[in-house]
Amino acid sequence: MSHGHSSALAHHFDSLEQQREASTLGMWLFLVQEVMFFGGLFMTYMLYRWRDPEAFAAGSHDLNITLGLLNTVVLIASSLTMAMAVHSAQTSRRRPLIGYLTATGVLGLAFLVVKYFEYSAKWEHHLVPGPLFHFSEPAIGGRAEVFFSLYFAMTGMHALHMVIGIALLAWILRGAVRGRFDASYYNPVENFGLYWHFVDIVWIFLFPMLYLIGRHYHGGA
Amino acid sequence: MSRTGTAETNYLNAQHGLKSWLLTLDHKRIGLLYLMGVSFFFLLGGIFALLIRLELLTPQGDLVQPDTYNRLFSMHGIMMVFFFLIPAIPGVLGNFLIPIMIGTRDVAFPRLNLASWYIFMAGGSITLLGVLAGGVDTGWTFYPPYSSLYSATNVLTVGIGVFVNGFSSILTGLNFMVTIHRMRAPGMTWFRLPLFVWGHYATSFINVLGTPVIAITLLLLVLERAFHLGIFDATKGGDPVLFQHLFWFYSHPAVYIMILPSMAVISELIAAFTRKRVFGYHFVAFSSIGIAVLGFLVWGHHMFVSGQSVYAGTAFSLLTMLVAIPSAIKVFNWSFTLYQGSVSFDTPMLYALGFIGLFMIGGLTGVFLGTLGFDIHVHDTYFVVAHFHYVMVGGTIMGYLGGLHYWWPKITGRTYPEFWGRMSAMLVFVGFNLTFFPQFLLGYMGMPRRYHAYPEEWQVLNVLSTAGASVLGLGFLLPLGYLLWSLKYGKLAGKNPWGAKGLEWTTDSPPPTENFRDAPVVSEEAYDYAGAGHGDGGAPAPARAH
Numbered sequence: 001m002s003h004g005h006s007s008a009l010a011h012h013f014d015s016l017e018q019q020r021e022a023s024t025l026g027m028w029l030f031l032v033q034e035v036m037f038f039g040g041l042f043m044t045y046m047l048y049r050w051r052d053p054e055a056f057a058a059g060s061h062d063l064n065i066t067l068g069l070l071n072t073v074v075l076i077a078s079s080l081t082m083a084m085a086v087h088s089a090q091t092s093r094r095r096p097l098i099g100y101l102t103a104t105g106v107l108g109l110a111f112l113v114v115k116y117f118e119y120s121a122k123w124e125h126h127l128v129p130g131p132l133f134h135f136s137e138p139a140i141g142g143r144a145e146v147f148f149s150l151y152f153a154m155t156g157m158h159a160l161h162m163v164i165g166i167a168l169l170a171w172i173l174r175g176a177v178r179g180r181f182d183a184s185y186y187n188p189v190e191n192f193g194l195y196w197h198f199v200d201i202v203w204i205f206l207f208p209m210l211y212l213i214g215r216h217y218h219g220g221a
Numbered sequence: 222m223s224r225t226g227t228a229e230t231n232y233l234n235a236q237h238g239l240k241s242w243l244l245t246l247d248h249k250r251i252g253l254l255y256l257m258g259v260s261f262f263f264l265l266g267g268i269f270a271l272l273i274r275l276e277l278l279t280p281q282g283d284l285v286q287p288d289t290y291n292r293l294f295s296m297h298g299i300m301m302v303f304f305f306l307i308p309a310i311p312g313v314l315g316n317f318l319i320p321i322m323i324g325t326r327d328v329a330f331p332r333l334n335l336a337s338w339y340i341f342m343a344g345g346s347i348t349l350l351g352v353l354a355g356g357v358d359t360g361w362t363f364y365p366p367y368s369s370l371y372s373a374t375n376v377l378t379v380g381i382g383v384f385v386n387g388f389s390s391i392l393t394g395l396n397f398m399v400t401i402h403r404m405r406a407p408g409m410t411w412f413r414l415p416l417f418v419w420g421h422y423a424t425s426f427i428n429v430l431g432t433p434v435i436a437i438t439l440l441l442l443v444l445e446r447a448f449h450l451g452i453f454d455a456t457k458g459g460d461p462v463l464f465q466h467l468f469w470f471y472s473h474p475a476v477y478i479m480i481l482p483s484m485a486v487i488s489e490l491i492a493a494f495t496r497k498r499v500f501g502y503h504f505v506a507f508s509s510i511g512i513a514v515l516g517f518l519v520w521g522h523h524m525f526v527s528g529q530s531v532y533a534g535t536a537f538s539l540l541t542m543l544v545a546i547p548s549a550i551k552v553f554n555w556s557f558t559l560y561q562g563s564v565s566f567d568t569p570m571l572y573a574l575g576f577i578g579l580f581m582i583g584g585l586t587g588v589f590l591g592t593l594g595f596d597i598h599v600h601d602t603y604f605v606v607a608h609f610h611y612v613m614v615g616g617t618i619m620g621y622l623g624g625l626h627y628w629w630p631k632i633t634g635r636t637y638p639e640f641w642g643r644m645s646a647m648l649v650f651v652g653f654n655l656t657f658f659p660q661f662l663l664g665y666m667g668m669p670r671r672y673h674a675y676p677e678e679w680q681v682l683n684v685l686s687t688a689g690a691s692v693l694g695l696g697f698l699l700p701l702g703y704l705l706w707s708l709k710y711g712k713l714a715g716k717n718p719w720g721a722k723g724l725e726w727t728t729d730s731p732p733p734t735e736n737f738r739d740a741p742v743v744s745e746e747a748y749d750y751a752g753a754g755h756g757d758g759g760a761p762a763p764a765r766a767h
Contacts, residue, residue, distance in 0.1 A: 010331075011326070012326040012327035012328075012404075018403060018404075021403050022329040022400075022402075022404070023329075023330075025398075025402055025403060026329065026330060026333075026396075026399045029395045029399065029429055030395060032429055032430065033391050033395070033429050033430070033432070033433045034433070036429075036430055036431070036433035037433035037434070037436055037437050039433075039437075040434045040437035040441075041437055041441075043467070044452060044463060047463060048458070048459070051458075051460075052458060055458070129448060129450050130448050130449055131449070142457060142458070143458050145450075145451050145457050146451050146457060146458045146459055149450035149451050149452050149459075150452070153441065153444065153450065153452070157437075
């Protein structure tokens with residue numbers, strides 16, 4: 001590989017093509033293990049929702065659907081800017097690449113800020129599992145605690161993935177500013193995009209499962 | 222690089238100094254880093270085992286307190302399962318051999334490979350901290366609510382250690398899968414791959430799919446214990462049995478994570494020491510995949526008495542028996558390979574034959590235990606302890622030691638003393654059976670596991686077991702001694718001391734950093750002993766090492 005990005009080719013690969021295929025396959029396998037990781041949580045959710053649908057419906061009433069919806073829009077927008085970033089890298093347009101990556105990062109941070117306000121509201125209303133937990137509806141009471149445990153475990157795991165994603169994004173952005181990526185070498189941007197979309201998709205499942213399902217079955221609160 | 226001579230630089234003398242090891246990206250050096258790591262944890266787990274067997278020498282609980290005993294068997298299990306049996310063969314032999322066997326320069330992601338070792342050591346160190354602070358007494362299974370609510374030991378630290386270590390398995394599995402898919406030399410088709418590579422591919426598949434589930438399970442347990450989430454707490458609407466489901470969804474396949482790499486080694490040994498292509502190559506290759514897939518469908522057989530419905534139990538019982546089919550395919554095919562082979566009984570082959578013996582006993586008693594009715598009789602007795610030691614420990618250690626001896630000349634460039642090697646193989650085989658066969662009898666008579674005292678009528682069998690453990694310990698210490706000795710005093714091995722087939726025997730011993738002086742092109746099947754080479758491996762077939 002004498003042309004273009006010979007510096008991007010690691011010594012143990014024969015060609016950039018082989019290197020690209022290897023890292024893309026690696027990323028997909030990583031996402032497979034992510035699916036299994038979140039799968040354990042989703043399994044737990046399904047089991048407990050099936051056991052006590054009433055408590056789950058009551059619990060979801062205490063989630064802030066406006067903020068949840070706002071965050072859904074923010075994340076979908078960030079997936080769009082991420083896809084545009086990958087496209088910019090593929091077409092060797094450096095300035096749009098930097099712009100779209102920055103926009104993705106800002107949207108990711110916005111998601112976390114909204115999440116922070118949601119979490120602190122839960123804390124104030126004693127909806128964080130533990131000794132201080134108190135659910136206002138006497139008919140449900142402590143039964144809602146498992147719902148909120150799962151809410152924090154699932155959205156917490158998701159938020160952790162967002163934090164890691166933003167850190168990775170900063171690293172990709174640094175490469176973009178230094179002009180590392182163009183049509184002949186854009187694999188890191190593309191693979192990071194896969195990760196970002198995956199984290200987005202997790203939220204697309206979390207939002208209806210935690211905020212929406214069964215909400216209209218439950219009159220109170 | 223020129224291709225003349227053999228006394229050139231190799232991966233061991235290419236660079237010097239501690240830093241060149243701790244920052245190495247060479248898969249061979251990383252394999253040796255794993256060798257040191259797993260050996261340390263094996264020794265530690267062995268010390269716990271020794272204390273357990275010493276306590277059980279007498280019916281009375283006279284050596285340690287009951288609480289201490291609980292910690293001993295828990296730490297023995299955790300150290301051995303998570304930090305020796307699971308990482309040993311893939312970490313050491315898999316890392317060293319897979320790139321060489323498929324004819325490439327390194328794994329697909331060398332930096333990730335080094336990171337996996339550091340994650341392994343980090344997980345091990347955190348667990349070790351928990352051990353030094355007093356250990357845990359939950360058993361290696363960490364069942365709640367005991368682990369989440371009642372145990373006063375270091376569940377958090379050890380749980381986090383095991384959690385961290387899991388990512389080492391996941392990333393190594395991912396790395397191997399991509400390497401096998403994308404890095405094969407020209408001509409190295411899937412059905413020319415050595416069965417060692419097929420076995421590791423199947424193992425990696427389980428690691429990528431199964432290990433994340435134990436990760437999230439342990440994380441939930443840690444959160445449950447730290448913040449009282451209630452997910453596994455029945456008083457808050459949670460379900461402790463869910464933990465068992467999630468735990469065994471990984472931990473049963475984990476048994477295959479331990480034994481598939483060992484089976485992978487055995488296929489290589491059987492071919493090399495019978496001078497024949499493994500009988501039914503395709504069946505042996507696919508049986509690894511079969512075991513990996515079926516392994517995910519049987520976890521419920523650990524929960525026959527956990528309140529699982531009897532219909533689920535019946536289904537799991539039937540599914541469990543299906544695993545016997547690919548396992549038997551392997552054993553039958555290895556046996557057929559022996560038929561009319563030119564069999565020689567060098568140390569690795571003794572280990573391989575020992576493996577078949579132990580695995581047959583372990584595997585068949587697994588079918589007993591998979592039978593719903595019988596399991597209820599022997600559940601949580603020494604019958605179970607004996608069974609899983611035969612499969613996991615007998616299976617993995619025989620393959621690990623056999624493989625370590627077989628490839629030792631390739632790894633170090635020197636041969637080990639054959640006489641002492643055979644002695645160790647005999648001691649391990651005899652010691653192992655003497656340790657664990659009496660436990661089948663004890664279990665059948667009803668001796669429960671995890672107690673530090675027992676009725677007097679069981680003493681004879683327990684004394685036999687402890688005596689066997691001493692022999693076994695000697696069998697493990699012996700290789701530690703002579704393998705270290707051989708580093709300096711062993712005879713120079715040459716490229717192919719066994720006259721075996723396979724790309725790893727076509728390169729220098731020890732191999733150069735880039736594995737091959739000239740990139741290999743593959744034009745023959747695996748184990749082509751009957752082909753152009755007339756059954757003696759590559760050109761000029763050297764004399765056997767001894």
